[in-house]
Amino acid sequence: MKQKFSVITSTCVPLPLENVDTDQIIPARFLKATDKAGFGDNLFHDWRYNEDGSLKKDFVLNNPVYGGCILVAGKNFGSGSSREHAAWAIAGYGFRVVISSFFADIHKNNELNNFVLPVVVTDSFLQELFASIADNPKTEVEVDLPNQTVLNKATGRSEKFEINSYKKHCLMNGLDDIDYLLQNKDKIEAWERLNK
């Protein structure tokens, strides 16, 4: 999953629903695997497939008009369960960026820890982007991590987005938090001597 992140330009998949919880991203009955592979196949499973396994034609992932590695979702994306399987499903399906006006905390961390970039935009940017995509499904968005900007190429509107410089460094260099923590064992032991 570790991959270096820089500038991504892509068409988008729109999901203009609010409060999309992680049970919808990946239902609990698909959490039984003991590795990280294959979750992309069950991303949004119950919205995506009928009971007999056939595709639900009206769901956006099944509409060939939409594609790309950027998911655009309504506010409060990823609420509920802490299951990292949701981030594995999003990454496994091939998304590298999720744009929303608001993310639930745990899921946001889970995306970052799997090299999927959550981009928080203003509500008006989000609504305009949904309108652009509805108008032209080939609308492209450019996400520039080094400069922390997100650009709707259909309207030319651009916004800065927030990410702390530590996490930005990790994403741009393909490093994870464990790499960092393992370098700091002396500090951990010092804390223990002081506090136990």
Next chain:
Amino acid sequence: MNTLFDKIWDKHVVQAIADGPTQLYIDRLYCHEVTSPQAFDGLRKRGLKCFRPQQIFCMPDHNTPTHDQDKPIEDPVSRKQVDALAVNAREFGLTHYSMMSQDNGIIHVVGPEKGLSLPGMTIVCGDSHTSTHGAVGAIAFGIGTSEVEMVLASQCILQQKPKSMRITIDGKLGTGVTAKDVALYLMSKLTTSGATGYFVEYSGQVVRDMSMEGRLTLCNLSIEMGARGGFVAPDDTTFEYIKGRQFAPKGDDWEKAVAYWRTLKSGDDAVFDKELVFDAADIEPMITYGTNPGMGMGITSAIPKLSDIDDSGRASFAKSLDYMGFKPGERLLGHDVDYVFLGACTNGRIEDFRAFASIVEGRKKADGIVAWLVPGSWAVERQIREEGIDKVLHESGFEIRQPGCSACLAMNDDKVPAGKYAVSTSNRNFEGRQGPGSRTILASPLVAAAAAVTGKITDPRILMQ
């Protein structure tokens, strides 16, 4: 500033990374079978051992069947995941309460009842309902599997410090109004994202008057408002609950611990990023009508009308009611119910079984109702029998199942069929949460009991007269 949250958090800071997260020391890590196997695999790939194995406790709970636990799990995929936890715990030298052990149960029920979760601690688990443990006066929060791996490897986690919020509930709760109703009421006011980015301290007379069981229920549901966690400053109720438990400090250590725990409170001059105050008199028994826990209302109220909902939320609201088979403006009192579920880390404790029994005593389970009564742990199950609650329940036509998460998320066989209505004491009414197509109405054990004996959504206060 000078909040209890600051005091506990700041004490556990190993270092702060410039323009980055804090490296926070973790006193206690709990692992269940669903969110840990990939973390253990990660350790193996990196050739690492657990840094502080004695601070880590493991137990399966999500996949466990609620009957015939002495036999192998029928579902081979569930069995493999449960077995993997046992193998990992053995390989890495961790305490493991296996499915057949009398110590087993839902991790958020077992932790406090064994005295493993103590005031002033930092506690994490790969499970969003880790917020439950905040009831003892700890900073407890759910994490992802990558973060579980961090704690296994270093007993630390990298986290941004959340903002602080104090929710004060003044007054006295009315008859039939429980901690669960308080939580559902708060969610209905704050929505599922109203506390995102915050850690919540619960205070006020209602919280002071609450038993530990009630506080565990309240803190359990903090995540459903979006909060990373919620806690209650420890007091005599807390100390009374902890004293004598298996892992609680003993003798002189106990006196020292209590002396320290008494210092764990927000200063009179504490400044919170956000303060909210509510009045107990405004809270009645609650039910949910939609597909997130923030879509709740008083049991005698009506579902909002479409015109009450913001433009941007209308599509989600309509989708939600369509899924539930309800109409905007509808009242739900008297609506037929098919299933009743008592249990989960939210309401699977002894007090919840006492409450349920108080309503069904002298009455019979309604025809056609399927009721799953699932204790949160074997210790709860033993106490149910010791108090004779099992006899009351049996006489009313109910059976008690074996402990686990069960129908809360239906990873085992306890699935509510598509289209059926379940009144559940669990924590989430998301689409498909209790089985594909299931329709969940969240409520307290009293409301669940009232539904179980009448077959309909019923105000429990009528049965309490």
